Amino acid sequence: MALVMPLREAVSEFVRDGDTVALEGFTHLIPHAAGHEIIRQGRKNLTLVRMTPDLIYDQLIGMGCAGKLIFSWGGNPGVGSLHRFRDAIERGWPQPLAYEEHSHAALANAYVAGASNLPFALLRGYTGSDLPKVNPNIRFIECPFTGEKLAAIPSIRPDVTVIHAQKADRRGNVLLWGIVGVQKEAVLAAKRAIVTVEEIVDELDAPPNGCVLPRWTLSAVCHVPGGAYPSYAQGYSERDNRFYQRWDAVARSREDFTAWMDRHVRNTADFEEFKRVLAETARQEAA
Amino acid sequence: MALVMPLREAVSEFVRDGDTVALEGFTHLIPHAAGHEIIRQGRKNLTLVRMTPDLIYDQLIGMGCAGKLIFSWGGNPGVGSLHRFRDAIERGWPQPLAYEEHSHAALANAYVAGASNLPFALLRGYTGSDLPKVNPNIRFIECPFTGEKLAAIPSIRPDVTVIHAQKADRRGNVLLWGIVGVQKEAVLAAKRAIVTVEEIVDELDAPPNGCVLPRWTLSAVCHVPGGAYPSYAQGYSERDNRFYQRWDAVARSREDFTAWMDRHVRNTADFEEFKRVLAETARQEAA
Amino acid sequence: MNEFTATELMTVAASRLLKDGSVCFVGIGLPSTAANLARLTHAPEVVLIYESGPIGAKPTVLPLSIGDGELALTADTVVSTPEIFRYWLQGGRIDVGFLGAAQVDRFANINTTVIGDYANPKVRLPGAGGAPEIASQAKEVFIVLKQSPKAFVDRLPFVTSAGFLDGGDARQRAGIPGGGPTAVITDLGIMTPDPVTKELTLTSIHPGVTVEQVKAATGWDLKIAADLATTAAPQPNELAALRDLLARTAKAHGQTAGGEG
């Protein structure tokens, strides 16, 4: 089992057309490089799951990779709308996008339930909200002791979860820290898991009770420094807030979006080349 | 709010007759000193909750503090029976002890449910076991999506939880590490919480994502170095395995037990004096 | 009176409502600005919790996203997102939920989901995020947004997060645990729910604003309190703290504000 492998091989081997795929990361550690590789390899009809679909999901949706989206907040953080997400929902471009919508609390619990091998998540939730009226996967059950009514949603069990983390050791054990979001749960809820990491080290040096994913819970570990860009990896990089702002203009029209994706993602070989071409674009814009 | 206070005051103020009390700690960080103080102050009719009732519960039960026990494994780890626990259950001494018995998985989930303000815990559990036949608080519900049968038990909501931890800062924020068991959940599930700590420091220096209990979740923080003895605090002390072995002889007869408790706990003022008298006993036995 | 902007006044007015020592679940953007201003002025012991995981965050500059590293680095601890929603919010440990909104109605219900029909949206908004459970489980809720007829609507196309539903005791009857919105703070004034009907009532108007202006910016016939107060103008120390905070933020990020994600 060659756990540590190039990202291209990992996506080729472990992400399949029609899969339910969760790329998780809560602002921090969003696996952009892996998302690009899924686009490059032209995956189709994916059910994408993510609490906060952001730029990488805008790209996956706009490039026609997604048939369905399960989410709880879809926007460009601090900037505004996700134009490709909206275009897909409002006008069915490039193809209709089915979607199942939840609250953060519910989706976070649904990942926990998935990691716990439970068929559903139980929460006090959705009281007074219209969401249960439009989502048949929000149901209510009674406590067998008190009779209280509680919300239930199906657990999330991705075919494959993809995350970005700070470190792996040479054997493939992974450590992440800081804002860890739902990544551990998303990995443990999935059948397969790919982790891109900032660096591969001899010793993890995990702090006591640190967030470690043992190698035997993972399908592939890929060394992709900066692979969260324009998101960030605490201790390694800063979030590129300007990229998030620029994305608003790039994604506003179908044509600009497609041209940008062709140039920066489809016609680049990997994340290294993406970063080189992006730097070139920045120099041209500044000129 | 004087959060940092002597243990005697904390027990006096926050542990009341008839309370449901959880003293938690999974081998590591068992709050023995606090348990002794509850005995010294003569609390009665407590409902004691603990996954692994061990020596400190043997002492509380034998001294007549407990009316009921909720537990999942009651023994002297690595040694054998808890004689006072057995005497109470088998022969009703010093008074009958009601008990509600679960599995570890169920009780751990019940603390999680309590911390989550849910009325019950949901788990795949108890299949094929006779425990549901003797415990009416084990029920089964159906998944509203798949129809699967899952176990449910009431959440644990102690009136007061007591734990031992490694460090607090001067404001009362607490850090523990190593084998953290269910302590965080037990504290967050409770109305009130007392934490004894090895040391009080200027800065917690918690590792990223460390197990921290913010001061505003606690009722009292008490400086009791070694307060887990004969259990241990990683980084501060070792478990006294010999004490666990000696306890077997001490607790075997009602008379020896009572004499030992009088000498070492009831007639000592505090944990410091307990340790002094215990050392004296050891010298006498060695002589 | 013109030495501050309407947004500054709104932010200061919102920040003042936050009591020292309270535990506040903070949305990004205006709520985060107001909550941090409170922390830097009258409420140094306020505890700020962000849904991404930081507990007790004390950012020097405002976060642009809900998951900025600054929040993690300055927090007492950082827990997982599931833990935030399970142990801390649902656990009943939040005194104040501090929310923004795209639209509110007269009973302080919130829409952040859609304009138009859900299945055929005219404008698809980002969605619920953490708001439904913050709105239902925090002991009280502050809502901060700019006032306009598009934002203050007679009838919401979609109730994302519950205020007082149809008013009166509808919220209680629906079994919603938290106390609900106690203030809606805008650039024009402060609205609080009527103790009985729970209808939002203008109880404080910002200096220099007329009642007619507020009514014109509201999509229903807004109730005005008989004893309508005038919001105290921002004090020099409040303004200085706010401007310093925003200047530090702009310098650090080259950008202001922020959203979820």
Place this chain on the structure above:
Amino acid sequence: MNEFTATELMTVAASRLLKDGSVCFVGIGLPSTAANLARLTHAPEVVLIYESGPIGAKPTVLPLSIGDGELALTADTVVSTPEIFRYWLQGGRIDVGFLGAAQVDRFANINTTVIGDYANPKVRLPGAGGAPEIASQAKEVFIVLKQSPKAFVDRLPFVTSAGFLDGGDARQRAGIPGGGPTAVITDLGIMTPDPVTKELTLTSIHPGVTVEQVKAATGWDLKIAADLATTAAPQPNELAALRDLLARTAKAHGQTAGGEG
């Protein structure tokens, strides 16, 4: 043949069943000794998980309790006890549950609760601990205990943890996910469930032990496999590793064995 004890043989025989690379949920005492012996001999990549929280523990000396510091210090990480039971055991990530027992019956059901009537116990045993869910959720289960008529009983007073219940497909019909016990290892031999009836059958007898001895130590009419094997005697390297481990443990603790708590 007498250069090893029956307990040594039992421990070695149990340790051999653990495949390299498997993920093993370890009970304290004999299971922990056998699992660590496996790790120190033929299965260096075995992953040991203890219910107190350590994942990937590699103790140099045996733990006396389920929560020894040595387990935490040598583990890949230490998680909370709820997480162990929720994400790791119930999550379906355990290949082998390695259990001890006070009593077993012919279908490898386990009693650790009570001798006599539950409400009026003759002997109150410690109780379930983690065993009911380990027994039901691990992909397979090994049980290790000394064989005697008191331990191998025709009818359990209480089924704490399920083996094959009444035999045949009873376990499957009860909806229990894991595969159930695949071996009961004692100081006399190894019993494995019949593929169809699931009744424990003596399939390997330890060197120097007679079938009559095993039958006499069993409280029911024990089935004997037609092709009864003889357990291979411990190899010198196995014995040396076991004795070193126990010597290190005794030196460190002044004590052997261990239990939950």
